[in-house]
Amino acid sequence: MTGQEELLMLRALVEKQKEELAAKDDIIAKQNIRIENMVQALLQARKKLFGSSTETSRNLDGQLSLFEKTQELAKELFGEQQKITVPSHTRKARQPGVRQEMLAGLPKEIEEYIIGPDDSCVKCGGALTVIGKRIVRTEVTYEPPKLKVKQIVQQIAKCTQCGKEGSENPKDHFQKAAIPVPVLPHSIATPSLVAQVMYQKFAMGMPFARQEKDWYRLGLILSRSNMANWTNRCSEEWLTSVYERILAELRTCEVLHMDETRIQCNREEGRKANSESYMWVIRSAACETIRAVFFHYSPTRKGEIARQLLSGFHGYLTTDAYAAYEQVENIRRNLCWSHCRRYFIDSIPLTSNGKEIPGSKGAEGRAYIDLLFKIENEIKDLPYEEIREKRLERSRPILDAFWSWVDEIAAIPTTNKKLTKALNYSKNQKKYLETFLEDGRLPISNNLCEASIKPFATGRRAWLFADSPKGATANAVLYTLVESARANELNVFEYLNYLLTEIPNSDYLHQPEVLEKYLPWSQELPEVCRLNHNYKKCLK
Incomplete structure (x- = not known):
């Protein structure tokens, strides 16, 4: 091999090594980009988990100057237009009388400390004469809830004419006094007890396992399986009719919100226990006359579910960009x-x-x-x-x-x-x-709908899953009633108690129109179901 050939070989080898180094540099650059994207994803995930949950923008030091185009655009658009004057808000000191207004709806008792007849002046020992009284302080005490056993006794009467010779009825007739229908036959359950179980889980996010310990503290051995059974049966037998009526009323609206969130159902036929199912949520828009939230359980997230739920609805639907909503007919999509x-x-x-x-x-x-x-x-x-x-x-x-x-x-x-x-x-x-x-x-x-989903998502962290499809459906029924009650400023416990007391004793199967008075926005609901307005003023 001549020197010229060796030189050419060396040059070719150098070129090949340069190409290999360039390829490696390209791989390293791509890996660095990948690593940076992964680091940013990790930082974003940590921010979502541990950072502030508010989505309100904050002005960072030196940041606004970086958006000159946006600032110029805002000045150009807002500067020449007639703006609506919005008065600036300044937080005021608590006004006199707010506490009295807040406590006005609570029962009161006076605890008076008196000067006894044998008491004497601590300075000179002379006799004392009472000249008046003064209120030292006002306190709010807490009385733990109490359970009591109630026995339903039914009086029985015998007809004095039936069974006698010459009577139209030759046999004796015994007549029983009318009694209300129990919420669950052959059970210790009462409307108030079942309503409290439901309220604690679906309004306060306390799973049955924790309630079990609380009921034991009050002297009642009430297992989580019993509470789950009560909830499933009562929702299926008494509350589903109101639940379905709420969906029917939502379909008559012109503007709706809709979203979906995950739920785990352990014993879904043909699926693994850790499979994800979904809770679909429909919310009436702020412009609608009715205020209602509807939850629906489904094992899938297919668009067919949305199409079935919105069957008969004609109007605007505010959602995210999920493509399944394209299957819904006769709607105009409005994205968030x-x-x-x-x-x-x-x-x-x-x-x-x-x-x-x-x-x-x-x-x-x-x-x-x-x-x-x-x-x-x-x-x-x-x-x-x-x-x-x-x-x-x-x-x-x-x-x-x-x-x-x-x-x-x-x-x-x-x-x-x-x-x-x-x-x-x-x-x-x-x-x-x-x-x-x-x-x-x-x-x-779509924030209005997401606000209605938040209590469900928060509660899900505590109870984790639904054990069966029947339990998941009961979840949908109860969250529908609870969130609709909140949207209409009702006392959730009293509303559930009212439904479980009245519906079993109504003839709603033959007279469906009676369900109108049980809907969360009904004007016929008793005053006890409504929140005290004094409380709401003080909470603002």
Whole structure:
């Protein structure tokens, strides 16, 4: 081999090594991007788990100056328009009389300490004369609940004429006094006891296992299996009729919210115990005359379930971007801007201590959406037709600027996968994200429905799963009644107690119209079912 050939071989070897090094550098760069994306995903997950749950934007030091385009747009849009004057809010000191108003609905007793006839002056020993009294302090005491045994005694009478010679009825006749129908025959259960079991689990999030210990403390051995059986039977026999009526009334609305959340059902036929099932939730919009929340259990998340639930509904449906809702007929979809906003929030890079890194495109996208929510907050009290006009006048230019920004940023290559996801989501759902401009009644987000789901999601952390499909269905019935009662400012325990007392003694099977007075928004509900207005004023 000549020297020239050796030189060519060495050059070829060097070129090959350069190519291999470049390929390795490319692999390392991709791995670094991957690692950074994984680190950001971990930081975002830690922020969701341990950070603040509020979605309210906060002004970070030095951040606003990075969004000059957004700021200029806001100044241009808001500066030349006539704005609605919103008075600034300053927190006032507690006004005199608020405590008295709050305590006005509670029973009172006076505990008086007197000066005895044998008492004398501690200074000189002289006799004392009572000259008046003064209230030293006002306290609220807690009396633990009490259980008592109630025996139902039925009087029996014998007819003085039947059985006598010449009587129309030759046999003796015994007549029993009328008694109310029990909520569960051959059981110690009463409406109040079952209502308290239901209230503790479905309104307060206390699973049956914890209630078991509390009932034992009160002197009653009440197993979790008994409580589960009572709940399943009462929901199936007495409460399902009201539950189904609520769904029928929701279908008559013109604007609805809908969402779904997971639930685990252990003994679902043909499925593993750890399989995920779903709780579908429908909520009437704020513009509707009825305030109702409906939960429905289903083993699947198929669009057929949504189509069945909304059969007969014609109107606007506010949801997330889940494609299953496309199977629902005769609706106009209105997508939630809060969901879109969350994608941009998730794309904002974080420091190792969970703080946002200023200057990100994700924060800039969030800033655009915040402008939409700011407008909604300013116009929320206007008539619906004026809201629609204000949206076209003020929100439309922001939307146009936002879509231009999305197209501009999407054209720039980025290693931030979550930012790419947020941009693609926005572009793909543009049509439905703009639906809220069509009607002033339409909400800009699905937050109202999510607020109704939150108690269910919080309770699920405690009770973890439903043991059977029957139990999961009972969950749906009870959460429907509890959340609908809350939406109508009812006392949840008293409402459940009223239903379990009245429905068994009504002829609702032959006269379905009687169910009208049992619906959560009915004006015929007794006053005991309604929250005390003094309490609500003080809680504001």
